[in-house]
Amino acid sequence: MNKFIVSPSPHAYTGESVPKLMYGVIIALLPALAVSVWFFGIGMIVVSSVSIASCILFEYLIQRYVMKVQPTHLDGSALLTGLLLAFCLPANIPFWMVMIGALAAVGIGKMTFGGLGNNIFNPALVGRVFLFISFPVAMTAWPEVGQWMQYTDAVTGATPLGLMKEGLAFKTVGEIMPEVPSFFHLLTGKMMGSAGEVSALALLLGMLYMMYRKIISWHIPVSILGTVLIFTGILWLANPDRFADPLFHLLTGGLMLGAIFMATDYVTSPMTGKGMIIYGVGIGVVTVLIRIFGAFPEGVQFAILIFNGFTPLINKFVKPTRFGKEVSRG
Amino acid sequence: MSLKTFSRGGVHPPEHKLSSGLTIEELPPPDVVVIPVSQHLGAPAKVLVKRGDQVLIGQLIAQSDGFVSTNIHSSVSGKVLKVDQFMDSSGYRKLAVQIEVEGDRWMEDIDRTDDLVKNTVLQTADIRKKILEAGIVGLGGATFPSHVKLMVPKGKTAEYLIINGVECEPYLTADHALMMERTDEVFAGILVLMKGLGVDKAIVGIENNKPDAIAKMKQVVQGSNVLVQGLKVKYPQGGEKQLVQALLKREVPSGGLPIDVGVVVFNVGTAFAAYEAVNKNRPLIDRVVTVTGKSVEKPSNFLVRIGTPVSYLVEKAGGVPGNTAKVINGGPMMGKAISTLDIPVVKGSSGILLIGENEARRKETQTCIRCTKCVTVCPMGMEPYLLMTLSEKSLFERMESEKVMDCIECGSCSYTCPSSRPLLDYIRLGKSEVGKIIRARKAV
Numbered sequence: 001m002n003k004f005i006v007s008p009s010p011h012a013y014t015g016e017s018v019p020k021l022m023y024g025v026i027i028a029l030l031p032a033l034a035v036s037v038w039f040f041g042i043g044m045i046v047v048s049s050v051s052i053a054s055c056i057l058f059e060y061l062i063q064r065y066v067m068k069v070q071p072t073h074l075d076g077s078a079l080l081t082g083l084l085l086a087f088c089l090p091a092n093i094p095f096w097m098v099m100i101g102a103l104a105a106v107g108i109g110k111m112t113f114g115g116l117g118n119n120i121f122n123p124a125l126v127g128r129v130f131l132f133i134s135f136p137v138a139m140t141a142w143p144e145v146g147q148w149m150q151y152t153d154a155v156t157g158a159t160p161l162g163l164m165k166e167g168l169a170f171k172t173v174g175e176i177m178p179e180v181p182s183f184f185h186l187l188t189g190k191m192m193g194s195a196g197e198v199s200a201l202a203l204l205l206g207m208l209y210m211m212y213r214k215i216i217s218w219h220i221p222v223s224i225l226g227t228v229l230i231f232t233g234i235l236w237l238a239n240p241d242r243f244a245d246p247l248f249h250l251l252t253g254g255l256m257l258g259a260i261f262m263a264t265d266y267v268t269s270p271m272t273g274k275g276m277i278i279y280g281v282g283i284g285v286v287t288v289l290i291r292i293f294g295a296f297p298e299g300v301q302f303a304i305l306i307f308n309g310f311t312p313l314i315n316k317f318v319k320p321t322r323f324g325k326e327v328s329r330g
Numbered sequence: 331m332s333l334k335t336f337s338r339g340g341v342h343p344p345e346h347k348l349s350s351g352l353t354i355e356e357l358p359p360p361d362v363v364v365i366p367v368s369q370h371l372g373a374p375a376k377v378l379v380k381r382g383d384q385v386l387i388g389q390l391i392a393q394s395d396g397f398v399s400t401n402i403h404s405s406v407s408g409k410v411l412k413v414d415q416f417m418d419s420s421g422y423r424k425l426a427v428q429i430e431v432e433g434d435r436w437m438e439d440i441d442r443t444d445d446l447v448k449n450t451v452l453q454t455a456d457i458r459k460k461i462l463e464a465g466i467v468g469l470g471g472a473t474f475p476s477h478v479k480l481m482v483p484k485g486k487t488a489e490y491l492i493i494n495g496v497e498c499e500p501y502l503t504a505d506h507a508l509m510m511e512r513t514d515e516v517f518a519g520i521l522v523l524m525k526g527l528g529v530d531k532a533i534v535g536i537e538n539n540k541p542d543a544i545a546k547m548k549q550v551v552q553g554s555n556v557l558v559q560g561l562k563v564k565y566p567q568g569g570e571k572q573l574v575q576a577l578l579k580r581e582v583p584s585g586g587l588p589i590d591v592g593v594v595v596f597n598v599g600t601a602f603a604a605y606e607a608v609n610k611n612r613p614l615i616d617r618v619v620t621v622t623g624k625s626v627e628k629p630s631n632f633l634v635r636i637g638t639p640v641s642y643l644v645e646k647a648g649g650v651p652g653n654t655a656k657v658i659n660g661g662p663m664m665g666k667a668i669s670t671l672d673i674p675v676v677k678g679s680s681g682i683l684l685i686g687e688n689e690a691r692r693k694e695t696q697t698c699i700r701c702t703k704c705v706t707v708c709p710m711g712m713e714p715y716l717l718m719t720l721s722e723k724s725l726f727e728r729m730e731s732e733k734v735m736d737c738i739e740c741g742s743c744s745y746t747c748p749s750s751r752p753l754l755d756y757i758r759l760g761k762s763e764v765g766k767i768i769r770a771r772k773a774v
Binding site: 323 | 338341343421500571575581582583584586654655656657658660662663664665666667668669670683685689690691692693696697698699700701702703705706708709710711712713715716733736739741742744745746747748749750752754755758
């Protein structure tokens with residue numbers, strides 16, 4: 001008589017897996033990676049390769065020799081962290097700094113909390129902020145676009161957000177705008193900035209792919225970008241001489257990269273649609289506050305890290321809408 | 331216009347309706363049947379026969395024992411071999427009547443003709459009595475005794491009868507076949523249930539992957555108070571709370587029943603059985619069972635006698651494929667895996683699904699990456715990832731306040747989890763522990 005496998009239902013599965021999701025995000029990042037290599041050449045190739053290799057290596061070493069668990073360095077999440085870290089660094093940053101950033105990202109950002117699924121803060125952003133504090137000069141010298149063969153010797157300049165912040169001390173928005181790249185260049189990414197953040201168009205393409213594959217939902221990117229649009233729009237309407245227009249804010253800095261790829265990190269973002277919207281609106285507001293009233297030209301990375309910290313609280317108190325109101329039955 | 335469906339959560343597993351469009355094939359009785367006395371929710375029926383007794387087809391062999399219980403009839407004629415413990419689909423041995431088939435002798439008061447009897451002579455109270463006498467239970471799988479559902483509790487009113495023709499489980503086609511081939515009888519059964527319930531409005535919900543059934547049912551209900559509504563294909567639309575919400579936008583309250591929003595839900599198979607019981611005086615002695623699977627030689631919709639061994643059905647569908655590693659009694663989402671084919675078809679058996687080695691095993695459990703997919707797909711608006719963690723840590727009071735008892739065990743969470751986490755296993759464990767807590771509290 002045949003004996004069959006017995007297990008509780010369900011007996012069917014989607015076939016989705018953690019590596020498939022991670023590689024899905026990586027595929028979504030490829031257009032932006034291509035644009036970045038096109039604009040920053042060999043610098044981006046070195047920085048992204050070193051970043052990815054270091055993240056995978058550190059994950060393996062920490063899991064193997066410190067945590068003494070079965071290493072999961074090839075599940076795609078370390079690769080993704082490495083790629084995202086490279087995306088938010090200048091393409092001319094020395095490779096050893098990238099390695100330190102990768103160690104901070106994987107070590108402090110991820111493994112300290114117990115590894116994938118347990119970390120509170122986005123590992124790539126932990127790495128970026130660690131480098132920003134440790135090496136402020138290297139982290140704010142952005143290579144000019146189009147220097148294919150230059151790496152650390154590339155000619156540097158200021159980002160559009162930097163130009164705006166500096167310029168507003170003694171000029172109006174109208175006087176500064178001719179200095180920043182045209183709308184077309186802001187959209188396609190021909191401007192100075194962190195290696196992977198420049199092309200809004202490529203990043204939006206990645207977002208559409210992730211939504212199509214149902215890797216992310218609309219809640220986080222739409223609420224962040226919408227909030228920035230509305231907040232900067234109000235300021236701009238109130239005083240267009242003092243405040244740049246909302247389109248400028250949407251297309252510059254790390255906003256697109258942050259809203260689409262950093263804030264949507266599964267582990268560090270809320271679990272419900274309502275929670276995601278609260279989180280997204282919060283990130284949008286803090287980003288604009290830092291950009292306009294803070295000391296730094298860009299604030300999206302700090303805003304995301306702050307709301308990563310709020311995520312456990314949001315998860316505890318923001319619940320999905322339950323089916324059916326409660327009744328008492330005898 | 332976009333099609334109606336329920337609003338929260340849901341998944342869309344591949345449909346694999348291999349036996350769709352195949353006519354219902356009536357199987358002759360096997361040599362021996364085993365008829366369990368507990369094929370329904372509630373108290374097992376009390377056995378009326380003993381070893382050596384001669385029984386007729388349709389003869390009462392076990393009597394309803396309590397309010398939530400129902401009658402059991404012999405599905406064959408012959409000699410009672412044994413009244414003993416036999417294994418059923420739960421994997422446990424339970425009391426059943428084993429009958430050796432001899433001849434084809436029927437109870438004389440059963441109308442065995444194929445004539446359609448449209449007219450229901452019985453009045454409301456008598457319909458309910460007849461449904462109990464005929465042993466009718468919910469044939470969608472829950473097997474709740476139907477006469478109990480027809481008795482609306484004091485203080486509640488029934489406004490709508492809803493007929494569940496959704497068949498949202500992948501692979502299964504028994505209800506579809508019934509709607510296609512016994513359309514007039516199903517409609518007559520709906521009218522019987524409406525009369526038994528005392529309502530003048532009924533809605534039949536059918537998913538849009540059965541356009542032929544929708545068209546046929548629409549045709550037959552013309553000029554009546556019965557509405558046929560096509561629904562967007564989404565699992566678990568056949569869950570009664572989801573179906574009521576999809577059709578009427580009414581939410582059954584937490585801890586409540588459809589009657590709390592004025593609705594009673596029956597499966598199309600139950601409507602057909604009600605027709606046979608009330609208009610033809612024929613008790614529930616057979617049902618349509620889908621036998622299917624990707625490697626099954628001849629996927630089929632069989633009309634089989636209750637008590638027929640599953641092995642007999644599988645043999646008629648071409649035998650057990652060589653790669654079979656798992657056999658499901660029911661559909662892949664909510665069906666039960668059975669360890670052997672040596673169990674009988676019961677009133678709640680809607681299908682037998684044979685799964686190959688490559689799909690039979692679960693993948694290794696990975697860590698939760700908080701991807702929110704389980705929260706997104708939960709049709710009850712719960713947080714399966716959280717419930718699993720609470721269950722692992724034995725925090726059952728917390729699970730109760732997180733409304734774990736609302737879980738309908740549809741399995742959408744486990745189905746969708748990219749980390750292959752056994753979410754529903756742990757939620758079931760939690761439900762059983764919370765159930766104990768609630769009962770202990772009531773006992774004080």
